[in-house]
Amino acid sequence: MSGEESLYQALSAYSESDFYPCHMPGHKRSPLSGEMADFYRIDITEISGFDNLHQAEGVLWEAQKRANRLYGTDETFFLVNGSTCGVLAAVMAAAKPGDEILLARNCHKSVYHAAILQGLQVRYYRPEMIQAYDIFDGIRPKEIARLLDQFPCCRAVVITSPTYEGIISDVAEIAAVVHERGKILIVDEAHGAHLGICGAETEKDKGLDIESKRGADERRADLIIHSLHKTLPSMTQTALLHVNGDRVDRVKLHKYLSMFQSSSPSYVLMASMDSCVRFLEKYGRERFASMGQHYKAFCKKTENLNHIRIGKMTELSENCALADWDIGKIVISVKGTNITGKELSDILREQYHLELEMAAQTYALSMMTLMDEEKGWQRLADALVEIDGRIEKKQTQSVEKNAVFCEMKLSMSEAFHSPREEIPVKNASGRVSADFVMPYPPGIPLVVPGEQINEEAVREIENYLDTGLYVQGVSSEGRIGVVVEIP
Numbered sequence: 001m002s003g004e005e006s007l008y009q010a011l012s013a014y015s016e017s018d019f020y021p022c023h024m025p026g027h028k029r030s031p032l033s034g035e036m037a038d039f040y041r042i043d044i045t046e047i048s049g050f051d052n053l054h055q056a057e058g059v060l061w062e063a064q065k066r067a068n069r070l071y072g073t074d075e076t077f078f079l080v081n082g083s084t085c086g087v088l089a090a091v092m093a094a095a096k097p098g099d100e101i102l103l104a105r106n107c108h109k110s111v112y113h114a115a116i117l118q119g120l121q122v123r124y125y126r127p128e129m130i131q132a133y134d135i136f137d138g139i140r141p142k143e144i145a146r147l148l149d150q151f152p153c154c155r156a157v158v159i160t161s162p163t164y165e166g167i168i169s170d171v172a173e174i175a176a177v178v179h180e181r182g183k184i185l186i187v188d189e190a191h192g193a194h195l196g197i198c199g200a201e202t203e204k205d206k207g208l209d210i211e212s213k214r215g216a217d218e219r220r221a222d223l224i225i226h227s228l229h230k231t232l233p234s235m236t237q238t239a240l241l242h243v244n245g246d247r248v249d250r251v252k253l254h255k256y257l258s259m260f261q262s263s264s265p266s267y268v269l270m271a272s273m274d275s276c277v278r279f280l281e282k283y284g285r286e287r288f289a290s291m292g293q294h295y296k297a298f299c300k301k302t303e304n305l306n307h308i309r310i311g312k313m314t315e316l317s318e319n320c321a322l323a324d325w326d327i328g329k330i331v332i333s334v335k336g337t338n339i340t341g342k343e344l345s346d347i348l349r350e351q352y353h354l355e356l357e358m359a360a361q362t363y364a365l366s367m368m369t370l371m372d373e374e375k376g377w378q379r380l381a382d383a384l385v386e387i388d389g390r391i392e393k394k395q396t397q398s399v400e401k402n403a404v405f406c407e408m409k410l411s412m413s414e415a416f417h418s419p420r421e422e423i424p425v426k427n428a429s430g431r432v433s434a435d436f437v438m439p440y441p442p443g444i445p446l447v448v449p450g451e452q453i454n455e456e457a458v459r460e461i462e463n464y465l466d467t468g469l470y471v472q473g474v475s476s477e478g479r480i481g482v483v484v485e486i487p
């Protein structure tokens with residue numbers, strides 16, 4: 001494969017050659033292998049000339065190097081098991097068994113899973129809520145500094161930026177306070193693989209050359225995880241892990257990656273990552289510029305809505321902690337109206353054939369990327385204008401929503417490995433959870449193993465269920481797992 005030839009082209013050419021596969025996979029690239037045979041054409045294993053992801057030194061090394069150049073980090077790894085395996089490897093390479101670690105409490109479940117697997121002692125940063133939209137705010141660098149001074153044994157800090165709803169924290173400032181204290185910063189940027197490259201715009205930086213700003217932010221974190229599949233043209237499960245500097249033991253990181261990545265990484269997925277990087281090099285700038293234009297037109301069309309509100313920085317109080325907001329995450333708030341976010345999302349699906357990314361109690365989330373054309377943005381804006389004309393203000397006043405946090409009674413690993421019983425949610429107040437309870441998406445635990453479930457948490461879980469939202473960790477009979485109490 002030459003530098004010019006993509007992995008996909010090399011695989012296609014190979015599939016047309018006269019090499020006969022006396023090896024895995026079992027479909028043998030045969031056109032007779034069922035209705036998905038077309039997909040198997042470029043699905044090979046580690047054969048001569050096609051390198052090995054676990055010890056890349058040929059075509060896969062080159063493809064990863066290409067991605068690395070695009071992001072400007074020190075080293076980049078392809079991930080075929082999603083950001084999930086990048087998060088697991090990053091956290092476990094940064095903290096040894098039994099170490100302390102500081103987590104933003106709104107991290108994705110994969111971060112908690114790493115803490116359980118490594119038996120970590122967890123300290124929390126509890127983000128505030130942006131009351132206007134009932135979503136988590138950004139992370140305050142000063143508060144991270146204060147917590148690290150209070151818990152100096154923490155080896156690493158893990159934050160999510162941007163959040164599922166697109167809230168971006170001041171990563172450069174957070175990196176500064178973390179590094180001043182000799183700690184490792186892991187940024188779960190699963191939702192931000194598009195930020196800081198090819199002139200992608202954010203709300204605050206619209207119209208400015210943001211590449212230098214965001215690039216600098218990113219370079220300062222030690223480990224960064226990107227889901228290519230979430231916001232860029234790449235197949236589901238594809239992701240990247242970036243490393244900077246020498247605070248993280250790279251030998252250990254490699255070892256963890258080889259534990260969490262399949263020993264048979266899919267060439268279809270790897271070709272997709274290579275293709276995504278090449279696409280961005282060629283068309284990224286032009287497409288992100290169009291996305292900025294589509295976003296502006298969308299904002300113009302929806303600026304006079306009476307009830308529905310589109311999440312924007314300009315609508316927020318100065319006291320909010322966020323540094324920026326991703327324009328690809330359209331938070332559609334129906335707070336204070338007579339419908340819920342779930343109902344809005346149902347209307348958009350059933351009446352307008354617009355399938356949203358997620359729905360919560362007071363908002364729904366539409367994800368837009370550089371691959372959305374004007375038509376998609378317009379359909380969404382037109383539907384919202386129509387729906388806005390049909391809904392009303394709620395009669396009763398909306399209550400302020402605060403994040404629900406429960407007190408930690410046992411370490412996560414201890415609770416996870418304790419004897420458990422299943423009890424109805426309504427009886428769970430006061431009991432120590434043996435499980436994660438989380439509305440999905442976004443997969444941020446409301447309760448983690450070891451936390452004592454309080455009344456607010458019970459009410460919140462019941463609210464989610466009543467709204468028709470899916471809550472992982474609650475059975476279809478409405479039961480959750482708690483640690484058996486020893487009399």
Ligand SMILES: Cc1ncc(COP(=O)(O)O)c(C=O)c1O
Binds near residue numbers: 081084107191238
């Ligand atoms: C913030 C965050 N981190 C990590 C992940 C895991 O990503 P993946 O699905 O690529 O494994 C997700 C998935 O939704 C996420 O929202």
